[in-house]
Every structure is written in C-alpha cells, then in structure tokens.
Amino acid sequence: MTGKTLSHYRVLEKLGGGGMGVVYKAEDTRLGRLVALKFLPAELTLDRQAVERFRREARAASALNHPNICTIHDIDEYEGQPFIVMELLEGETLKHRIGGQPLAAEQILDVGIPDRRRARGGAWQGHRPPRHQAGQHFHHPARPPQDPRFRAGQAPGRAPGGGGRAGLGHAHALGRALRPRLGLGTVAYMSPEQARGEQLDARSDLFSFGAVLYEMATGRMAFSGKTTAVIFEAILNRAPTPATRLNPDLAPELERVINKGLEKDREMRCQTAAELRGDLKRLKRDTESSRTVAAAVAPRRSRWGLVAAATLPLAVAGAAWLYLGRGPERFYISTHYYQTVTGEIDKEIEIFSLWSQTYPRDWTPRSNLAVRYNDTGQYDKGREKAAEAIRIDPTHPFPHNVLGYSYTGLHRYEEAKAVMEKAIAQKLDVMGTRTSLYQIAFVEGDAANMERHSGWARGKPDEYAMLGLEASAAAFFGSSKKPESCTVGPRIRPGAAI
Numbered sequence: 001m002t003g004k005t006l007s008h009y010r011v012l013e014k015l016g017g018g019g020m021g022v023v024y025k026a027e028d029t030r031l032g033r034l035v036a037l038k039f040l041p042a043e044l045t046l047d048r049q050a051v052e053r054f055r056r057e058a059r060a061a062s063a064l065n066h067p068n069i070c071t072i073h074d075i076d077e078y079e080g081q082p083f084i085v086m087e088l089l090e091g092e093t094l095k096h097r098i099g100g101q102p103l104a105a106e107q108i109l110d111v112g113i114p115d116r117r118r119a120r121g122g123a124w125q126g127h128r129p130p131r132h133q134a135g136q137h138f139h140h141p142a143r144p145p146q147d148p149r150f151r152a153g154q155a156p157g158r159a160p161g162g163g164g165r166a167g168l169g170h171a172h173a174l175g176r177a178l179r180p181r182l183g184l185g186t187v188a189y190m191s192p193e194q195a196r197g198e199q200l201d202a203r204s205d206l207f208s209f210g211a212v213l214y215e216m217a218t219g220r221m222a223f224s225g226k227t228t229a230v231i232f233e234a235i236l237n238r239a240p241t242p243a244t245r246l247n248p249d250l251a252p253e254l255e256r257v258i259n260k261g262l263e264k265d266r267e268m269r270c271q272t273a274a275e276l277r278g279d280l281k282r283l284k285r286d287t288e289s290s291r292t293v294a295a296a297v298a299p300r301r302s303r304w305g306l307v308a309a310a311t312l313p314l315a316v317a318g319a320a321w322l323y324l325g326r327g328p329e330r331f332y333i334s335t336h337y338y339q340t341v342t343g344e345i346d347k348e349i350e351i352f353s354l355w356s357q358t359y360p361r362d363w364t365p366r367s368n369l370a371v372r373y374n375d376t377g378q379y380d381k382g383r384e385k386a387a388e389a390i391r392i393d394p395t396h397p398f399p400h401n402v403l404g405y406s407y408t409g410l411h412r413y414e415e416a417k418a419v420m421e422k423a424i425a426q427k428l429d430v431m432g433t434r435t436s437l438y439q440i441a442f443v444e445g446d447a448a449n450m451e452r453h454s455g456w457a458r459g460k461p462d463e464y465a466m467l468g469l470e471a472s473a474a475a476f477f478g479s480s481k482k483p484e485s486c487t488v489g490p491r492i493r494p495g496a497a498i
Contacts, residue, residue, distance in 0.1 A: 001039075005029070006078040009037060009085065017041075021054075025088060028073075035073060036088040045081050058084045094212070101219040102247040105254060108216045109284045113277060187231050188223050192264045195232045203266040206276055210261020210269075217258060218246040236264070253283055253358050286354055331355035331365065345372055363389040367399045370406060379409035397428040404436050413440050431462045438469055 001024060004011050009026040012034075016023055021038045028035050044050040055075060061084075062072040074085040094111065097103070103111075187195075191207035194200055214222040222240040225231040234240075240262065243255045257279045263269035270276040331351055338348040349372050355365035367389040373382035383406035389399035400423035407416035417440060420433045434453040441449035450473070457466035 006037070006083070007076055009035065009076075011037065026085075028085075034088045036086050037083050038086065039081055039083045042081065051082060054082055054084075061086075094216075098216060098219060102250070103216045103219075105249075105251060105287065108213065108254065109280055109287070111216065112213060112280045113284060187228050188221050188225075188235075190232075190235060191266070192236050193266060195235050201266075202273065203269050203271060206261055206270045206273060207263075207266070209273075209276070210258055213258045213261060214240060214243060217243045217250050217254065220246060222262060251283070251287070251358055252361050253286075256360060257283060286357055331358075335368065345376065348372060361392060363392040363396065363399060366392070367402055370399070370402045374402070374406055374409055377409070379406045382406040383410070395428070397423060397430045397433065400428055401430055401432040401436065404433065408436055408440060413444065416440060431457065431460060431465050435465050435469055438466065442469075442473055 001011050002013055006026075008028060008030045010029055012025045012027060014022070014024050015036065021040060024037045024039070026035050026037045027033070040050065040054045044054075058072055058075040061069075062075075065071075070089065071087040072084060073087070076083055076085065097107075189208045189211045191200075191204040194204050211222045214220075218241075220241075223231055223234040223238075225234060243258055244250050244252060257276070260270055260279070261276060270279075331354065334351045335348050335355070338344045338351065349369065352365045352369045352372065355362070356369065359365070366385045370382040370384075370386035370389065373379070373385060383403060386399050386403035386406055389396075390403065393399070400419060404416045404420040404423070407413070407419060417437065420429070420437050423429050423433055434456050438450055438453040441447075441453065454466050454470055457463050460466075
C-alpha cells in the first residue's frame with residue numbers, strides 16, 4: 001500500500017494495525033496536509049456485516065466535534081477496501097513514554113488531569129477517557145498504545161469517537177454494535193462487566209482508565225497473560241499486585257485513587273470521570289503544597305540544623321516513630337520547624353493533616369495531630385485521631401498513651417485508665433502511660449496505684465518525669481521533702497509530640 005495514490009491521498013508509510021483496522025500515514029494532495037487512513041483488514045472486506053460496522057463507525061465518529069476527539073474528514077473505498085480519512089496526530093504514544101518503567105508522580109498527574117480548556121464538555125464531564133494513537137481508531141477500552149500522542153507541554157488530548165457531550169450515546173451504541181476482533185492488548189484493559197458481556201456505561205471506561213493509571217504508576221499492566229482466557233480470569237477474579245509494592249516511591253494516596261478506579265464492582269468504583277478527576281486534582285494540589293512548604297523551610301536550614309542538634313536526644317529516644325522515609329521526611333522536618341522554631345501550632349496542624357492525607361497508612365501524623373489537638377484543648381478531636389492511629393498500628397505504644405491523655409483531658413478517667421491499663425497488659429506502656437495513670441490516681445486519692453506506677457519508673461532513664469510528679473504530690477500534701485534527683489531534667493508532658 002505504501003507509495004500508492006488512493007483518490008487524492010498519497011500513502012507515505014504504515015503506522016500500525018489492530019483488530020479492526022490497519023492505519024497508514026498519507027498526504028492529502030488537494031489540501032496539502034497530512035492525514036491518517038484507516039483500512040478495514042483485507043480478510044474482513046468480504047464480510048458484509050463487518051463492512052457495514054466499519055461505515056457505521058465512521059458516521060458515528062464524524063457526528064462528534066470536540067477538541068478531545070480526532071476529526072473524521074472522509075470515508076472512501078479503494079479496490080473494494082473501505083477506508084476512513086482522519087486527522088493525524090504526531091508525537092509518541094503513552095505506551096512508548098512508559099517504556100516498562102514507572103512514570104514520575106508529576107507526569108502521571110499531568111497525563112491524568114487534562115487541560116481545563118480541552119476537558120470542558122468532553123471526557124472529563126463524566127464521559128469517556130481519551131484514547132488515540134496517530135491514525136488509529138478504537139472504542140473500547142482505553143489503553144496506552146492508543147492513548148493520545150504527546151505534544152510538547154501537553155497531556156494526551158485527542159480520541160476519535162470519544163465521549164463528547166453530544167456523542168456519548170453514539171459511542172456506546174457503536175461499541176455494542178461493533179463487537180470487533182480484539183487482540184490481547186485490548187482485552188487487558190477491559191472492565192469486568194465488559195468481559196462478562198453485560199450492559200456498559202461510563203464506569204466501564206473508568207476501569208480502563210484506572211488500568212492505564214496503574215501502568216503509568218508501575219510500568220506493568222494491571223492484568224496480563226498469554227491467552228484471552230487467562231486475562232479475563234484475572235480481570236474478573238484477581239486483584240493486581242499492589243502498586244506500591246512494584247513502585248515503593250508511589251504515594252499511597254495515588255495508589256488509593258488507582259484502586260478506586262480498578263474496583264471490580266462498578267457500584268464501588270468511581271461513578272463519574274469528574275469524581276476521578278477531582279481525586280487527582282486534590283492529590284496534585286496537596287503534592288504541590290507540600291513542596292511549597294519544604295521550599296519555605298529550606299532557606300533556614302542552618303538554623304534548623306541547630307534545632308535538630310538540640311532535639312536529637314529526644315529524637316533518638318523516639319526512634320521507633322522517627323519516620324525518615326523519602327516521602328514523609330519533608331513533612332517531619334516541616335512540622336518540627338513550626339514546632340521548635342516558629343511555634344506556629346496552626347501551621348504544624350496543617351502539615352500533619354496534609355501528611356495524613358498523603359500517607360493514609362502512616363499512624364505517625366495522626367498521633368501527632370492528636371497531641372496538638374490535646375495541646376489546644378480539643379480533646380475530642382485528639383481522641384478521634386489517636387484512635388485512628390491505633391487502628392493503623394495497634395502495636396505501637398505512643399498512640400495508646402495519647403488516647404489515654406485525651407480521655408484524661410475530657411475527665412473521662414475510667415476510659416483513660418481502661419485504655420492505658422490495656423496498653424500495660426500488652427506491654428505497650430511507656431513513661432507517659434505511667435505518669436498519666438499516676439496523675440489520675442492522685443486525683444482519685446488512690447495511694448496504692450500512685451506507688452505502683454512510681455515504683456515501675458524506678459531506675460528508668462526518664463525517671464525524672466515521675467520524680468517531678470512525686471515532688472508535686474509531696475508538696476501538695478504538705479511535705480517539704482524533695483527527691484534528690486528531681487533536678488535531673490524538665491518534666492515531660494504526657495503525650496508530647498514526636
């Protein structure tokens with residue numbers, strides 16, 4: 001076919017092929033422009049139904065007019081072979097851009113969130129995600145080889161026969177009518193309901209888009225296999241390998257968005273593309289916000305270095321929760337900057353909240369939020385966040401201590417004692433647990449438990465915290481005796497932030 005002239009189209013090169021067509025790059029000699037010609041496979045030209053479906057495809061696509069939809073210029077025939085003339089888009093495919101390696105989060109979000117001007121009224125208003133490779137025309141489902149070609153500074157943006165406001169009905173009706181021969185590549189991006197042959201709606205496309213997001217995030221297809229049957233079985237019954245296991249640098253919140261798109265039950269999946277787009281935009285905003293905070297802290301690094309050196313002993317004492325992974329580290333530094341340098345608790349709370357949203361499986365920011373809420377007298381909020389931290393990691397002592405302190409602040413002493421005594425029974429108690437229980441025993445006049453908890457503290461490295469309380473209790477009861485070692489250090493408030 002290359003080198004031939006069909007009507008006024010001179011064929012330049014073959015671009016590729018798929019189950020329902022072969023695509024060539026051509027020159028329109030009348031208008032002096034490059035176009036793409038899509039031919040029905042030769043073996044299907046004798047199938048009257050296939051030819052009619054092919055023409056129906058061209059008519060349906062030509063009825064749509066949107067920046068996210070590839071323009072259909074004409075339909076013609078050469079030596080009994082019908083072909084569609086469509087807009088040619090230059091650039092690299094998304095599959096080529098991925099290249100078997102995860103994309104950076106910024107790239108994933110740039111691709112996943114189209115420019116507002118291109119998205120308005122089209123796929124991102126609850127309709128179909130974009131899909132296209134230069135000259136190729138596919139309907140179901142979205143997949144990287146047919147995703148829009150990249151242009152400089154742009155996310156993918158054109159999809160022939162996609163889902164503009166006027167064309168969604170056409171597109172879905174067309175998808176049901178075509179029943180094309182599908183290669184393994186196309187099958188791997190099908191939704192479960194599509195694999196079962198059920199009625200489809202926009203949520204089916206969101207599953208396909210979730211599969212594309214997964215591939216961008218991991219460099220691997222969500223569902224793969226050597227046969228269609230194996231792939232279908234995986235789509236219907238198996239969850240893909242967790243994205244963060246394949247790409248440890250991936251933000252858990254982005255993994256959550258991807259998993260939401262890949263829900264097998266469409267009732268639990270994203271219900272509209274607008275919802276999915278909102279999730280991605282929030283993640284992009286939060287990511288950019290955290291970078292801004294880190295940049296604001298960076299110019300004061302020398303001052304922070306002195307603060308870090310001064311607080312290092314406390315950090316080492318809390319090494320179990322000193323979380324310095326590449327992701328949370330920037331949040332850790334930012335919160336401690338606001339805590340120890342500027343004293344802006346509201347800023348500290350803001351960063352802890354952002355940390356919680358970005359890393360939903362990390363108990364640390366929630367526990368610290370609880371501490372800050374307790375500090376500001378918001379004990380109910382403190383109780384709620386401490387409980388969340390315990391649900392995430394019930395084996396760490398710190399959240400149990402903070403939860404007990406929240407109940408103490410609410411004067412709910414029985415609940416406070418129950419939480420902390422349970423921690424003691426599980427060998428999760430720390431000095432803060434014992435000092436809190438000592439104070440409750442003091443308020444209740446329970447001398448036996450005061451002695452029990454002060455006895456536990458004897459000889460511990462941070463015993464001075466208990467000695468300070470004992471000195472205060474002795475002064476209250478009128479004794480002038482002070483433990484000799486009570487000057488070792490300052491009293492530590494139970495549940496101090498880490």
